[in-house]
Amino acid sequence: MASLSSLTFSLNAIQWINVLSDPSDPDSPGLWRFADPTFVAEYPDVLAQIRNAGFDTTMMEVLDTQTLQSYARMIADAGLRVSPGYAQVPVGSAHGGRLEKGTFERAHWFDGVRRKAEESTYMGLSRIFLAAEVDYAAPRWEHPAVGYDFDQDRLDEQLELLDEAVDVLNAEGVRPGLHNHVGTLVETQQEYEYVLENIDASRLGAAFDIGHLEWAGIDARAVLEKWGDRVQDLHIKDIDLDVARRTREEGLSYEKATNLGLYREPGLGDLDLVGILGALPDGFDGTVLIEVDRASMDPGESATYTAGWLAEATKS
Numbered sequence: 001m002a003s004l005s006s007l008t009f010s011l012n013a014i015q016w017i018n019v020l021s022d023p024s025d026p027d028s029p030g031l032w033r034f035a036d037p038t039f040v041a042e043y044p045d046v047l048a049q050i051r052n053a054g055f056d057t058t059m060m061e062v063l064d065t066q067t068l069q070s071y072a073r074m075i076a077d078a079g080l081r082v083s084p085g086y087a088q089v090p091v092g093s094a095h096g097g098r099l100e101k102g103t104f105e106r107a108h109w110f111d112g113v114r115r116k117a118e119e120s121t122y123m124g125l126s127r128i129f130l131a132a133e134v135d136y137a138a139p140r141w142e143h144p145a146v147g148y149d150f151d152q153d154r155l156d157e158q159l160e161l162l163d164e165a166v167d168v169l170n171a172e173g174v175r176p177g178l179h180n181h182v183g184t185l186v187e188t189q190q191e192y193e194y195v196l197e198n199i200d201a202s203r204l205g206a207a208f209d210i211g212h213l214e215w216a217g218i219d220a221r222a223v224l225e226k227w228g229d230r231v232q233d234l235h236i237k238d239i240d241l242d243v244a245r246r247t248r249e250e251g252l253s254y255e256k257a258t259n260l261g262l263y264r265e266p267g268l269g270d271l272d273l274v275g276i277l278g279a280l281p282d283g284f285d286g287t288v289l290i291e292v293d294r295a296s297m298d299p300g301e302s303a304t305y306t307a308g309w310l311a312e313a314t315k316s
């Protein structure tokens with residue numbers, strides 16, 4: 001069993017990123033500010049707030065609107081280090097048709113993954129989270145956390161493309177860990193286990209998301225106990241288990257669940273994060289990336305609150 005004080009924690013900037021378009025209207029559409037071309041001007045201040053809250057590490061996220069060099073300078077200027085980033089792999093059938101091997105389109109399908117490999121090696125990282133695509137137009141975004149519309153052929157298509165992405169990353173010395181994510185094609189226990197069982201452990205580790213497991217009704221502690229020898233990094237987040245249950249039983253959409261307050265600062269939700277992390281094997285040397293996907297307070301205060309929770313949780 002790992003002792004919490006020996007773990008390396010990092011904070012994702014996500015509470016500044018996944019915000020309501022109209023903060024006064026809880027049902028207004030969510031924004032994803034990493035994709036907003038104007039966010040680059042605000043990024044240094046966000047990184048400074050992460051540092052000032054007491055974190056020394058944040059998730060690698062290079063914006064499309066900046067160079068690797070400018071990103072590295074921003075991180076250094078903020079006095080931060082980076083922890084493993086995140087690569088996604090879409091399936092062709094969700095975007096016009098399956099991709100034939102040897103085609104121009106298939107070769108370019110992995111440009112985003114190659115870019116992530118380049119970013120990782122430039123920033124001195126040798127690991128990354130690898131996930132199926134978050135696709136806001138996919139049926140699962142409207143029916144999350146229940147393995148909606150499962151299709152074995154589509155899972156095989158996803159597996160084949162993830163396998164190729166693993167090759168792309170491995171070729172650059174970057175070891176991916178499979179990441180489960182609600183709303184994607186790797187959402188349920190059956191789905192992530194299928195991928196892990198069909199791609200060799202020498203090429204692909206596991207990099208679970210504790211919050212997404214529990215949202216899908218999966219016992220995260222049991223998952224860490226079962227896959228402990230393969231887990232290389234983690235995302236943790238606290239959630240409201242009642243909203244999670246309602247998502248599954250009443251069919252709330254991903255956005256509705258988020259707007260209803262599914263996500264919580266650590267300690268303000270229902271998960272026993274300390275107990276769950278205690279299931280990590282002794283000597284675990286990965287990063288535990290803390291995420292507050294939607295802050296319940298001002299994002300800067302949320303980061304400070306989270307740092308306070310962490311200080312308490314890791315007190316030996």
Ligand SMILES: O=C1C[C@@H](O)[C@H](O)[C@@H](O)C1=O
Binds near residue numbers: 018179209235
């Ligand atoms: O891995 C993740 C990436 C984000 O897209 C997402 O909002 C977050 O929940 C997550 O775990």
